[in-house]
Amino acid sequence: MATIYFSSPIMSKNLKLEAIAGQRKTLLGIAKENGIKIPHECEDGQCGSCLVKVVHLDGERIKGVALTDKERNVLKSIGKLPPNEDKRANVHDIPPTYRLACQTIITDEDLLVEFTGEPGGA
Numbered sequence: 001m002a003t004i005y006f007s008s009p010i011m012s013k014n015l016k017l018e019a020i021a022g023q024r025k026t027l028l029g030i031a032k033e034n035g036i037k038i039p040h041e042c043e044d045g046q047c048g049s050c051l052v053k054v055v056h057l058d059g060e061r062i063k064g065v066a067l068t069d070k071e072r073n074v075l076k077s078i079g080k081l082p083p084n085e086d087k088r089a090n091v092h093d094i095p096p097t098y099r100l101a102c103q104t105i106i107t108d109e110d111l112l113v114e115f116t117g118e119p120g121g122a
């Protein structure tokens with residue numbers, strides 16, 4: 001079970017959701033199911049419009065990153081994957097600050113997900 005908090009200036013208040021890990025749901029998928037309007041277009045990790053900032057709330061218990069080449073390339077192209085975070089993701093499996101909501105699979109980790117409401121803004 002994961003607790004995920006969504007926060008955005010376009011929402012009247014933060015929203016707290018419980019998600020069951022292991023269902024292969026993405027952050028964008030669970031947001032859509034609950035009426036949270038994270039901007040998105042391709043839903044395939046190509047456009048970058050679903051950019052979100054992810055804060056891991058479990059301290060040392062951060063899960064593996066599962067950053068695909070596709071997501072890595074988009075994050076780099078929009079300047080949201082600095083070299084040090086790319087290296088930490090590659091070498092130590094530590095997730096970067098920014099993710100694509102359509103590519104981020106939910107695990108049993110508690111998260112705070114922030115987005116601006118503008119496509120590609122986080």
Ligand code: FES
Binds near residue numbers: 042048049100
């Ligand atoms: S919706 Fe296009 S990258 Fe996520």
